[in-house]
Amino acid sequence: MREPRWFQWVRGVGLCLLTLFTVIPLYVMVTTSVKPLSDVQDTFQWWPSVLTPQPYVDMWSTVRLADYFVNSVVVSLGAAAFSVLIALFAAYAISRYRFRGRDVFRFTVLSTQMFPGILFLLPLYLIYATVGQATGIVLQGSHIGLIITYLTFSLPFSIWMLVSYFDSIPVDLDEAAFIDGAGPVQTLWRVVIPAAKPGIAAVSIYAFMTAWGETLFASIMTDADSTTLAIGLREYSTQSTVYWNEVMSASLVVSIPVVLGFLALQRYLVQGLTAGAVK
Amino acid sequence: MTVTSTPRAAPTSGAEPNGSRRRRPRLSKRSVPYLLLAPALFFELLVHIVPMLGGLWMSFLRLNQFFLREWMSAPFTGLANYRFALDFDGAAGVELLQSFGVTAAFSVITVGVSWVLGLAAALFLQRSFPGRTLLRGLFLVPYALPIYTSVMIWKFMLDRSDGMVNATLSDLGLGGERFWLLGNNAFLSLTITAVWRLWPFAFLALMAGLQSIPTDIYDAAAVDGAGLWQQIRTITVPMLSPVSQVLILVLFLWTFNDFNVPYLLFDQAVPSSANLISIHIYQNSFLTWNFGLGSAMSTLLLLFLLVITAGYLMLTSRRSRNA
Amino acid sequence: MRHRRLSGVIVLILVLMSSLLAGCAREQDDGRTLTYWASNQGNSPQQDRRILNEEFEKFTARTGIEVNVEVIGWGDLLNKILGSAVSGVGPDVVNLGNTWAASLQATGAFVPFTEERMRQLGGRERFLETSMSSTGMPGRPPSSVPLYGLSYGVFYNKAMFREAGIEQPPSNWSEFVDVARRLTRPSQEQWGMTLAGASYTENAHFAFMLGNQEGAQLFDSDGRATFASPPMVTGVQRYVELMSEYEVVNPDDAEIGSATEAVGNFANGEAGMLVAQNSAIAAIRAAGMADSQWGVFPLPVPEPMPEGGEAVRSHVAGTNIAVYRNSDNKEAAVELVEFLTSAEEQSILNEKYGSLPVVTDAYDNPAFDTKALRTFSSVLAESSKRVPMIPNENRFETTVGAAVRDLFARAGTDRSVSRSDIADALDEAQQKMRSGGGSTR
Incomplete structure (x- = not known):
């Protein structure tokens, strides 16, 4: 497609504005993280009066950042792994089988995306408590409780995306495997999953991020041993002052792995979305 | 969400072009799909469906601090909570209505702006040029940041006395004594923060959509003498509509139910101009311990979203069938 | 065969999850x-x-x-x-x-x-x-x-008092306002006092203390909320006026969401006085202000005392x-x-x-x-x-505290706050409290 001159102008200006919009807050985050506390408490300066690595040192002792980080990693990885695994089975069933209740299931799962978290927060807490009393398995305040909660948050999207992905994989491949005597699990494992790798990557990163950032449920369902970053980072501001510089340095450190992971895998998310939505 | 794949989902497999080729009998053992679905079903029931029904039940109870501990025996009040929430002559009903209006405005503006920005960026980055990959990665960063981080950055920038926004405004001679987290400006702050972290998702989805539009359509249009603007209007946007439909619905549901952004941005002091419905419900249940009323409000919200979504799906699927 | 394998896999997943559950299950309490x-x-x-x-x-x-x-x-x-x-x-x-x-x-x-x-x-x-x-x-x-x-007390910055020629801590409310005015120098970013205008708990406490000084009762003998009574309005007015009328409080303070942030302003020398609880002492020290630099006096009350008023200082x-x-x-x-x-x-x-x-x-x-x-x-x-020991006390804090917060937001954005504005806001809070969605008894 030939681009007229005006479009090149519009593009230049548009990209500049979008870049500014994106970069300025990021710049503020990075520079604030190397400012001394006195700078942060005073009128905003574009450049720190002194560049100091101190916030990066202090942030570990002001709050139990390392523990929170480990908790978040455990919870998010667990939620992502189970979410993907469970979604694979469900998506395979929906994509490859016609059975009674199929549409009901699809619609119900999708409609859970609409549920306001605030509606089922307290009942869910009660259910976890009841399960705990009945079986001795502690769900509220434990990693596993959070994993279960979060895996279902990403499940609808994961299933939906994998279904569209599987739909784009020719059934002939499955049939070839059947003729070779493979069962559904083997077919899923040997044929469908390898062909759907990008979709799986995309779903994994989505599920991970969903769990990584959740605040509302974490605020009630965590205790001292399972506090995640989303809750733990708030401790920088519940003390005698708000340690803005440490908030920013800690946020930066804990965001980098996620951002890098996301950027590395975003291409699969694009492919997944293409396979899904665009058809 | 179901829109795009509805045709495939239709159980009348004979209507599907490849339906006849799919020979199911080999997998006919009835239990197989149910077994495959079992884990998903189990967790959905545990975390979503049963608690949702629980919430529905609670909305008919007088569930306040006197009955919290013995919530099983809280008195049944029928529709009293609903009547109270919807009594638009009383203070509570008016507040709910106002909060609903704020949420609707917030949602529509956030989704609209995110879509426009996402489309613009996707179009701008369609043709390759040096630095394109870099920009693409950069634009996606806000979406990848944890919600807490993005909101705290904005909170820091919007502070009245020491924030970057006011400092810059006063350097430019545009005042700079403004409150961004109080009064009516709070709505703007909330919207900007939400757009900042959501538009990259729109960008990502629309970029994916653009890639699937075959280039020869454009070539054909160019031969017919269509200008670029015309091509965008008559080819790109319509061809993107399946993506857009899903995208807009997803963004709408996310923003309408948004709790984290206002909660983190304003702490517990959410100004009424930014009092989104989730926050309003939170305040009416967790701060006042009136969980019956809070559940009734959430149920109303859920009903509203169901109606809107169903309407939206019917409208868009009819339009795409007509197209 | 195949289906048995499938069931096997599903069972495996469930077993895996439940073993995880079991692994995570806490040890039973031994009672010790x-x-x-x-x-x-x-x-x-x-x-x-x-x-x-x-x-x-x-x-x-x-x-x-x-x-x-x-x-x-x-x-x-x-x-x-x-x-x-x-x-x-x-x-x-x-x-x-x-x-x-x-x-x-x-x-x-x-x-x-x-x-x-x-x-x-x-x-x-x-x-x-x-x-x-x-x-x-x-x-x-x-x-x-x-x-x-x-308990509450008024912290003051000794150096600022000296500099303004104030020798005695104020003994009543009008002297207090006067001292605050003498300390206020907006051009030097120095204010008479600082407060947490966006904190609903702080606001509710002040409404309670100042309202009681005016003789207000929060609830009548039937336990119904009486937030909008004239003495209550006067009490809240005295608090909000510090920003709107006398301008001895930095409008920025309308945005302060917690008492501890206000402590920061005081310790940095941006405000001469701070009404806070004694827990602030540790925070003031942590912010680098030595004990010799500040003093404390009790929250002043009006003089003469309004009819029915009590000398409630905290x-x-x-x-x-x-x-x-x-x-x-x-x-x-x-x-x-x-x-x-x-x-x-x-x-x-x-x-x-x-x-x-x-x-x-x-x-x-x-x-x-x-x-x-x-x-x-x-x-x-x-x-x-003590604040009223009734089951709905928490709702007094949320409703009145939020009303005062909104009043500060208006005071901070250069809009004056009249007595009738305050009365309206409190009346709304009272309505919310009284209706209460079937929770009042």
Whole structure:
């Protein structure tokens, strides 16, 4: 497609504005993280009066950042792994089988995306408590409780995306495997999953991020041993002052792995979305 | 969400072009799909469906601090909570209505702006040029940041006395004594923060959509003498509509139910101009311990979203069938 | 064959998950370990944990009971208490803000401190009468006992007072306003006083104190809210006027969401006075202001006193401690309460946290004999009044506190706030409180 001159102008200006919009807050985050506390408490300066690595040192002792980080990693990885695994089975069933209740299931799962978290927060807490009393398995305040909660948050999207992905994989491949005597699990494992790798990557990163950032449920369902970053980072501001510089340095450190992971895998998310939505 | 794949989902497999080729009998053992679905079903029931029904039940109870501990025996009040929430002559009903209006405005503006920005960026980055990959990665960063981080950055920038926004405004001679987290400006702050972290998702989805539009359509249009603007209007946007439909619905549901952004941005002091419905419900249940009323409000919200979504799906699927 | 394999895989997943569950399941209570939810009293949860664990070593050595401490920020504490009250799963012992005492008592989640249990703690008389009045609904055995005592006072910056030629702390409200005006120099970014205008709890406390000084009652004899009475409006007006009318408060303060942020302004020298609880002392020190640089005087009252007004200089502030009804080991839990309210621990903990002992026999410690702490303790013991001990107290804080917050937002954005604006705002709060969605009794 030939681009007229005006479009090149519009593009230049548009990209500049979008870049500014994106970069300025990021710049503020990075520079604030190397400012001394006195700078942060005073009128905003574009450049720190002194560049100091101190916030990066202090942030570990002001709050139990390392523990929170480990908790978040455990919870998010667990939620992502189970979410993907469970979604694979469900998506395979929906994509490859016609059975009674199929549409009901699809619609119900999708409609859970609409549920306001605030509606089922307290009942869910009660259910976890009841399960705990009945079986001795502690769900509220434990990693596993959070994993279960979060895996279902990403499940609808994961299933939906994998279904569209599987739909784009020719059934002939499955049939070839059947003729070779493979069962559904083997077919899923040997044929469908390898062909759907990008979709799986995309779903994994989505599920991970969903769990990584959740605040509302974490605020009630965590205790001292399972506090995640989303809750733990708030401790920088519940003390005698708000340690803005440490908030920013800690946020930066804990965001980098996620951002890098996301950027590395975003291409699969694009492919997944293409396979899904665009058809 | 179901829109795009509805045709495939239709159980009348004979209507599907490849339906006849799919020979199911080999997998006919009835239990197989149910077994495959079992884990998903189990967790959905545990975390979503049963608690949702629980919430529905609670909305008919007088569930306040006197009955919290013995919530099983809280008195049944029928529709009293609903009547109270919807009594638009009383203070509570008016507040709910106002909060609903704020949420609707917030949602529509956030989704609209995110879509426009996402489309613009996707179009701008369609043709390759040096630095394109870099920009693409950069634009996606806000979406990848944890919600807490993005909101705290904005909170820091919007502070009245020491924030970057006011400092810059006063350097430019545009005042700079403004409150961004109080009064009516709070709505703007909330919207900007939400757009900042959501538009990259729109960008990502629309970029994916653009890639699937075959280039020869454009070539054909160019031969017919269509200008670029015309091509965008008559080819790109319509061809993107399946993506857009899903995208807009997803963004709408996310923003309408948004709790984290206002909660983190304003702490517990959410100004009424930014009092989104989730926050309003939170305040009416967790701060006042009136969980019956809070559940009734959430149920109303859920009903509203169901109606809107169903309407939206019917409208868009009819339009795409007509197209 | 195939299907058996499929079932196998599904079963495997479930087994995997449940083994994870089992792995994560906590060890059963042996009855010798107590879980204690401590509120954040010091400068950081970390510091709290250190202080408490140090003391609990003594407790464990004496009784053989282990204590598992979890420090919970004030922002999450009430929600977590609620969650555990509803579910019946929670700690054995918990801290709570003493203004919540009646509301939480209504849930029935806590063990009542009967006469017998009170005797175990050394008797009711050991405790400060005011602090003891804020432990539950009158006429019922308290569901919590005081732990840390707090009261309001006015902190002032000595250097700024000298510089402005103020020799005496103000003795009544109009002198107070006058002093604040003399301290205010907006061009030098110096203000008469600072306050947390966006904090609904702080606002509710001020509405309570100043309203009481004017003779307002929050509830009539039938327990109905009377927030919009003329004396109440006057009380709130006196507070908001500091920003809107006299302009002795930085409009920025309308955005301050917590008392601790206001402490920062005071310690940085941006404000000459700060009305705060004695817990602010630790924060002022932490912010680098030496003890010699500030003084304290009691919150002034109007002169002459309006009809029906009381010389309320603080509400009875502080932290209480309670034992859960669901605790597997109530006796050990009460022992822990006994330990924490003992003269020795009261003296140690309150010194470390900068709060006031709630038992009279802990005041021998010279650390409490400073001029500032004497001021706070005499306010707490003599001129503080408890907030109404009714189950709906929490709703008074949320409704009135939010109304005052909105008034400050208007005052901060250059719009003057008239008396009728205040009356309207309070009237709305009263309506919300009265209607209450079927929750009022």
